[in-house]
Amino acid sequence: MPYKHQFDFTLLEPPEPMEKALDVIETLQSGDYLSMLFPLQPVPLFALLKQYGIDYFSRPGYGDAWEVLVWRDGDRKAEEAMRTDASLVEKKGL
Numbered sequence: 001m002p003y004k005h006q007f008d009f010t011l012l013e014p015p016e017p018m019e020k021a022l023d024v025i026e027t028l029q030s031g032d033y034l035s036m037l038f039p040l041q042p043v044p045l046f047a048l049l050k051q052y053g054i055d056y057f058s059r060p061g062y063g064d065a066w067e068v069l070v071w072r073d074g075d076r077k078a079e080e081a082m083r084t085d086a087s088l089v090e091k092k093g094l
Helices: 016-025 045-050 077-093
Strands: 005-008 033-038 055-059 066-072
Touching: 005 016, 016 033, 016 045, 033 077, 045 055, 045 077, 055 077, 066 077
Parallel strands: 005 033
Antiparallel strands: 033 066, 055 066
């Protein structure tokens, strides 16, 4: 069963959010996905994710935060769970 891991990096100063994100991405297991909150849109992270074989979906988060959801490229169970979770959040208006 897919599992969502959540991390909030909004209180960290650069470059810590990027460093922490790369650390947790390395631990990502098949079927699981990560929800990470950043203090701003982590554009430099997006290119690195592709190098790591990671797919992602990003959107504005709560307040000034930016949410990035990630899963291993080709991991259909994780992607499906992430998309279901993301659509439920949007429907609830959260």
